[in-house]
Amino acid sequence: MAHLQPTHAPILNSSAQLLILPVNNAGILLDPILIRSKNLYPDNYQRYYRACRDGSLMVGSCLMHKRSREQAGLGVSSNGNQPSYIANLVISDHPYHPTRARWLTAALVDLQQQLIPLIRYQGIRRVALLARPFITSHAQNDSAQNGSAQNNAINDTELAKSIALDWHSDILPLLTHHLEDLPKLRIDIHLPKDINI
Template sequence: MATIHLTHAPILSSSVQLLVLPVNTTGTLLDPVLARTKSLYPDNYRHYRKACIDGSLKTGTCSIHKCTREHSGLGVGSHNKPSYIANLVISDHPYHRARTAWLTQALSDLSDQLMALIRYQGVRKAALLARPLLFDNSSINASLNDAKEHMTTRLPLDWQDITLPLITQHLQELPKLRIDIHVPKSVKL
């Protein structure tokens, strides 16, 4: 049974074996933490961007990439780099929010792929970036017409009622895994 913990700690300084990043199918990363991963894990970004360009990355999927180890340079001494990065494809565009169906499919795909990593690669600790999955109130404070269109076509998922229960439902049954969900300080633990 997996243990899931919410934390306010910075995700990029956490010592985990698997880093789960919610991404889109265009290869554009607007979230500041996701943008920082482009330079921290360039091999993952190249793999992710290539999959976006050739159209092999679909919403509702998860692409796990094994990180290459550096043999020279400043990154050699860093012990907190993950062995794997999971690109959780939750949206078709950086400005579009995740939909319940896409998030459910992506989490199911992640769970299926994690079983092999837990069983055969010894993965025991993972971290998930939650900020791209959170509800943004500023997007609704537009004009009334924009808000009505927003409500009917692209309503962001509610963290407490939809997103967190989906994450728990799909990842709770994984054996011997600790999952830290990194949320902004605006979310109460």
Template sequence: MTTLQLTHAPILNSSAQVLILPVNTASIFLDPVLMRTKTLYPDNYQRYHRACRDGSLEVGSCLLHKRVREQAGLSASHNGNQPIYVANLTVSDHPYHPARSQWLKTALIDLQQQLIPLIRYQGVRKVALLARPLIFDHSSTNIISKEESSTNSLPLDWQTFTLPLITQYLQHLPKLRTEVHVPRSVPIAS
């Protein structure tokens, strides 16, 4: 059974073996942490961008990428603290569109199915999920039209939908520790 832990620690300092990044199908990043991953993990970004460009990455899927490990140079000393895999959790079709419950559910199911062999055969024991792109800032909302509310395009609430979905689909993975990195504005119960 998975141990799920909420944390305010920076995700890029995590020692997780799998880094889970919520992304969109437009290959545009607005979140500063996601923008930083473009330069930290260029092989992942190139594969993700190529999949977005050729239309093979669909909303509600997960693109798992095994990183190319650097063997020489200054980055070689940092290889021990960097993830082996990067999971691009496709939860939106555009950076300005919030994740929808069905997209998040199907992406988490896809992630779960891809993590099981890694846990069983590759010894993966720790994953880290960047939650900030999944948390909707209600203070910046405009009035939502009746059409948007009827098409299930409302942004997901963190406590009501997002956290329970993450818990539901990641809690049954065996021998796994999941760190969910949330912004400081989200309270963490002790």
């Protein structure tokens, strides 16, 4: 049984073997941590961006990437604390659109199916999940709507609020339901500091 542990620690300092990054299938990253991960793990970003560009990355899927290790140069010394795998969890079709329950559910099912062989045959035991894109997607949407035309802003904001998921009542129970049954796994859920643990 997996152990889900909420934390406020920085995810990029984690010693996790697998990093779960919530992304969209438009290929646009707005979250500061996702932008930083783009520079830290360029091989993952290039594969993700190519899949977005050619249309093969669907909302509600998970793009698992096995990282290639550098053999020479400065990268060798920093490789010990970096993840071996990165799971790009596709939870939205645009960075300003909120996560929907059916998209998140489908992406978690896909992630779970891809994690089982990694746990069984690759010895994956520590996972880190970035939670901020789940939480701030509807907040970004609300702030973006404030700058748009008044006629559309009211309808779009009401639609976004009706679709947007709440962390405690919607997202966390879905994560728990789909990831808790994975064997011998510790999942650190990296939350923003304004969310109580």
